[in-house]
Amino acid sequence: MADISISAIDRIMRKAGAERVSEEGATTLREVLETLALDISREAIALAKHAGRKTVNAEDIKLASRKLLALTKLGV
Amino acid sequence: MADISISAIDRIMRKAGAERVSEEGATTLREVLETLALDISREAIALAKHAGRKTVNAEDIKLASRKLLALTKLGV
Numbered sequence: 001m002a003d004i005s006i007s008a009i010d011r012i013m014r015k016a017g018a019e020r021v022s023e024e025g026a027t028t029l030r031e032v033l034e035t036l037a038l039d040i041s042r043e044a045i046a047l048a049k050h051a052g053r054k055t056v057n058a059e060d061i062k063l064a065s066r067k068l069l070a071l072t073k074l075g076v
Numbered sequence: 077m078a079d080i081s082i083s084a085i086d087r088i089m090r091k092a093g094a095e096r097v098s099e100e101g102a103t104t105l106r107e108v109l110e111t112l113a114l115d116i117s118r119e120a121i122a123l124a125k126h127a128g129r130k131t132v133n134a135e136d137i138k139l140a141s142r143k144l145l146a147l148t149k150l151g152v
Binding site: 042 | 079080081084085087088089091092093094095096097098100101103104105108109110112113114116117118120121130131132133134136137138141145
C-alpha cells in the first residue's frame, strides 16, 4: 500500500474543512482510498478485457465505480 | 481537485493488474477517489465535532467510511 501521499490526503482533508487531523486519521483515510482504488481498478480491468481491450479507459472506471459504489452522486 | 498524483493512481492500477491505462482512465479514477475522500472527510469532521474534538482521528474516518460506503469488506 502507501501509494497515495499523506500530503495529498492532508490537502483534501483541509479542503473539506478539517482544522486538525491525527496521523492515524490521515493514514486510515489513505488505506480506505487505496483499498477502493484497487477494487475499482480490478473491476475496470475485467470490463476492459470483456470488451476485448488491453487499455483500461474512462468508461471502464466509471462503470466499475458505479457498480462498486452505487454512488450516482459522484457524477461520473 | 487534483490532489492525488497520477503516478500514485498508475501504481495502484498496475498493482491491480492493468497492462495499459488511458490518460482519461487514470484521471477519472483520481476524480472518483478525491470526491469520495472529500465526502468521507466532511462526515469525519462532523463526527469529531459531535464528540467535542477539533482533531479528526482514525475512528472518525472509520465511522464515516462505514456510513458512506457501507463497505464492511474494507476491514476498517
